[in-house]
Amino acid sequence: MKYELTKLGYEYDALEPFIDGKTMEIHHDKHHRTYVNKLNALIEGNKELEGKIPEEIIANIETVDEKIRTAVRNQGGGVVNHNFFFSILKKEVKIPNEIKEAIEEKFDSFEKFREEFLKSALGLFGSGWTWFVLNEEGELEIMNTLNQDSPLSLGFIPLLVIDLWEHAYYLKYQNRRAEYIENFFNVINWEKVNEKFKDGRNNG
Numbered sequence: 001m002k003y004e005l006t007k008l009g010y011e012y013d014a015l016e017p018f019i020d021g022k023t024m025e026i027h028h029d030k031h032h033r034t035y036v037n038k039l040n041a042l043i044e045g046n047k048e049l050e051g052k053i054p055e056e057i058i059a060n061i062e063t064v065d066e067k068i069r070t071a072v073r074n075q076g077g078g079v080v081n082h083n084f085f086f087s088i089l090k091k092e093v094k095i096p097n098e099i100k101e102a103i104e105e106k107f108d109s110f111e112k113f114r115e116e117f118l119k120s121a122l123g124l125f126g127s128g129w130t131w132f133v134l135n136e137e138g139e140l141e142i143m144n145t146l147n148q149d150s151p152l153s154l155g156f157i158p159l160l161v162i163d164l165w166e167h168a169y170y171l172k173y174q175n176r177r178a179e180y181i182e183n184f185f186n187v188i189n190w191e192k193v194n195e196k197f198k199d200g201r202n203n204g
């Protein structure tokens with residue numbers, strides 16, 4: 001069974017002007033597809049991994065054969081991180097009360113949460129991701145991962161993420177990473193984040 005590239009679920013230009021259509025097209029159809037193809041090549045004929053969903057493989061990365069573990073972590077991480085990233089993007093979504101109140105309780109105010117997220121994202125050196133997660137204790141946490149590492153490998157539940165690889169913003173923003181990160185707050189699908197929060201809190 002080969003993994004398929006997950007459909008975007010909205011038009012390439014749906015997030016404009018904050019994320020441009022050309023960037024979305026290349027990001028999804030080229031970068032994301034390459035991770036899917038490389039993961040397929042890696043697990044082809046591998047009895048232990050074939051048939052498992054990528055999220056399950058990444059959540060149990062330490063059990064993967066050492067010979068291919070790093071490659072699976074990178075390519076499989078690329079698949080699950082992009083699946084997740086593209087799924088939580090939408091313009092003009094009002095934040096639901098459950099997640100809003102949980103954020104205010106943990107960070108004092110939504111503005112303080114935003115500032116901490118921006119600071120974490122700006123502080124990431126090189127390529128990686130800034131996440132908002134439910135950690136092992138079921139607490140809200142902002143964290144960075146490098147390369148294609150995923151919080152799933154730590155047993156954390158992702159709620160929200162920003163892709164900080166240059167391919168995610170360079171066409172439009174070039175070196176203006178801070179502007180990209182600030183504009184990201186206009187394209188968060190808070191309804192989705194809230195669903196993941198409620199599911200995670202109930203099942204985690």
Ligand code: MN3
Binds near residue numbers: 027
């Ligand atoms: Mn990317």
